[in-house]
Amino acid sequence: MIKTKLTEMLGIKYPIIQAGMGPHNTTNLAAAVASAGGLGLISSIGMGYLAFMDKPLFGFTEKTPREQMLRSIETVKNMTKKTGGVFGINVPVAVEFQSISKELIEAGLEARETDEEVRRRMKVVVTSAGNPEPFVESIKESGAYHFHVCPSPYHAKKVEGFGTDVVIASGHEGGGHVAHEPVHTMVLLPEVVRTVKIPVVAAGGICDGATLAAALALGAVGVQMGTRFIATKESDFHQPYKNYVVNTKDVRDTVLAKGLFGKIRYMKNPAAIRLWKAEQEGASETELFNLEMAGFAAIDKGDIENSAMAGGEVAGRISDIPTVKELMEQIVKEAEDIIRNRLPKLIV
Numbered sequence: 001m002i003k004t005k006l007t008e009m010l011g012i013k014y015p016i017i018q019a020g021m022g023p024h025n026t027t028n029l030a031a032a033v034a035s036a037g038g039l040g041l042i043s044s045i046g047m048g049y050l051a052f053m054d055k056p057l058f059g060f061t062e063k064t065p066r067e068q069m070l071r072s073i074e075t076v077k078n079m080t081k082k083t084g085g086v087f088g089i090n091v092p093v094a095v096e097f098q099s100i101s102k103e104l105i106e107a108g109l110e111a112r113e114t115d116e117e118v119r120r121r122m123k124v125v126v127t128s129a130g131n132p133e134p135f136v137e138s139i140k141e142s143g144a145y146h147f148h149v150c151p152s153p154y155h156a157k158k159v160e161g162f163g164t165d166v167v168i169a170s171g172h173e174g175g176g177h178v179a180h181e182p183v184h185t186m187v188l189l190p191e192v193v194r195t196v197k198i199p200v201v202a203a204g205g206i207c208d209g210a211t212l213a214a215a216l217a218l219g220a221v222g223v224q225m226g227t228r229f230i231a232t233k234e235s236d237f238h239q240p241y242k243n244y245v246v247n248t249k250d251v252r253d254t255v256l257a258k259g260l261f262g263k264i265r266y267m268k269n270p271a272a273i274r275l276w277k278a279e280q281e282g283a284s285e286t287e288l289f290n291l292e293m294a295g296f297a298a299i300d301k302g303d304i305e306n307s308a309m310a311g312g313e314v315a316g317r318i319s320d321i322p323t324v325k326e327l328m329e330q331i332v333k334e335a336e337d338i339i340r341n342r343l344p345k346l347i348v
């Protein structure tokens with residue numbers, strides 16, 4: 001067992017968070033991670049996109065972000081009833097998304113307020129991609145923990161001042177949205193740990209026991225993984241997307257392209273290269289947005305060539321599709337072995 005401030009504050013078995021991965025639906029995945037002893041997160045960008053799309057993608061069924069958020073929370077609650085798993089919601093708070101962020105966070109807090117079981121087990125609201133200040137007070141008042149994803153010590157210090165409980169330091173090698181300044185986990189994490197007094201979780205490039213042990217050595221209380229969790233049996237991602245992670249063999253096989261809230265790291269394929277090229281050639285915001293939406297719609301059709309598939313550099317290190325439980329057990333066992341057996345032998 002690895003016991004950290006994160007496992008203690010949330011009452012979870014493993015210091016592992018499954019990252020929010022909008023616009024995808026992560027309902028099944030969040031339930032599987034929560035049931036296996038980590039913190040599972042419901043992703044919400046795709047719920048926000050309901051406002052822009054003709055028809056919902058990724059298995060969303062409801063018409064408005066609020067209704068979808070309530071539905072997803074209810075689903076995860078029911079799927080984790082037996083295990084009593086702990087879960088949360090991830091809501092990006094970028095300026096481009098702010099009115100939708102408000103609707104989504106309020107829906108999450110409404111579910112906590114009206115349902116005792118949700119209040120007990122949906123313990124965390126994770127914000128990202130913007131300034132969470134307008135939301136911290138209401139999240140904390142509801143009794144939930146507030147976590148915020150930060151790409152720099154500067155942002156971490158700022159949110160510590162707002163009363164945020166945990167900072168997730170997210171390195172530039174990670175999949176999905178990344179900051180403009182390319183600071184990677186190895187440099188970012190210890191510097192964020194040095195800068196703030198609140199607990200820090202590491203994200204970006206984590207996929208196995210060695211990277212978990214490294215994050216703990218650098219001062220983290222746990223890790224958040226995105227790309228690694230895509231390639232699991234229970235993840236809601238389509239099979240071709242999971243296979244694409246496994247078939248990505250080189251850690252250089254990602255590309256950065258403009259997305260709705262800034263740069264997104266995609267696994268390299270014709271659609272991602274098209275997005276990258278369009279930006280280089282000066283495409284307008286609307287053209288880029290339409291290309292991005294077309295890339296998401298292609299995922300839903302299983303059209304891999306035209307799919308815009310976010311994924312981290314670590315895709316090049318992932319070669320299997322285990323169950324969530326197998327994955328988390330394996331990662332923690334390997335980290336324990338490194339900490340208990342392999343590293344102490346280096347001391348002479």
Ligand SMILES: Cc1cc2nc3c(=O)[nH]c(=O)nc-3n(C[C@H](O)[C@H](O)[C@H](O)COP(=O)(O)O)c2cc1C
Nearest residue numbers: 019021022128174175176204205225226227310312
């Ligand atoms: C497909 C995909 C979608 C993502 N969408 C979101 C999101 O909606 N909200 C968010 O905070 N982070 C998002 N991220 C970033 C992750 O939360 C996480 O920080 C990142 O995946 C960590 O790096 P890793 O991919 O190397 O594990 C996304 C990542 C991926 C791979």
